Amino acid sequence: MAKPEKVAAVTEIVDSFRGASAAVLTEYRGLTVSQLTELRRSLGEGTEYAVVKNTLTRIAAAQAGVTGLDELLVGPTAVAFVTGDPVEAAKSLRDFARANPALIVKGGIVEGKSMSADDIRKLADLxxxxxxxxxxxxxxxxxxxxxxxxxxxxxxxxxxxxxxxxxxxxAESPAAEAPAPEASTTETAVVEAEPSAQ
Missing domain, CATH: 1.20.5 (Single alpha-helices involved in coiled-coils or other helix-helix interfaces)
Known part of the structure; x- marks a missing residue:
C-alpha cells in the first residue's frame, strides 16, 4: 500500500473513532464473505463494520485520543464503529457470535471507557x-x-x-334569625280605640 493510501486509511479510521459512541473489536477469522455481509446487515444502519489493519488502527486510535486498544489489536481484526445504540450493537454481535462461533468479540471502548469482552457481553444483556x-x-x-x-x-x-x-x-341560620311574631292589626286597633283615662 502506498503512503498516501495509508494516510487516507488512517484518516478514515480516525474519523470513524471520533464519530462513534462505541467501537467493538472482533476477530473474524473463519467467517466467509457472505457471513460478514450477513453480520453487517444484522448490525443495522447505526453501526459500520470494517476490517482494519492493526498497525493503521493503532495509529488512528492514538490520533483520535482512544486508549486501551493496543492489546486487542492482534490477529485479524474488524471494528464495529457504533453511532447508534451501543447496547443494540452488542446484542447483534452476541447473537451473531452464537450462530457463528468463528466471530470472537475481543473488547472495545464505549463512550471513551475501555471494555473487555466480558463487559461487552454484559452490555449486550442490558x-x-x-x-x-x-x-x-x-x-x-x-x-x-x-x-x-x-x-x-x-x-x-x-x-x-x-x-x-x-x-x-x-341549617342553623333560619332558627336563629327567625323574626319575632308581630302583633296582629286587630289587636293594635283595639288598643288605639280604648279611651285614655284622664
Missing amino acids: ESREVLLAKLAGALNGSLAKAVGLFAAPLSQAARLAEALRAKRE
Missing part, C-alpha cells in the same frame, strides 16, 4: 435505550399520577369541609 426510556417514562408517569392525587386530596378535603360548614350554617 435492555435497549428505548426500552429503558419507556420504563423510566412509565415510572415517572405513575409517580406524577400519585403526586397529583396527593396534591389534589387536601384541596378536595378542604372543599368538602367548606361545603359541610356552609350547609351547617344554613
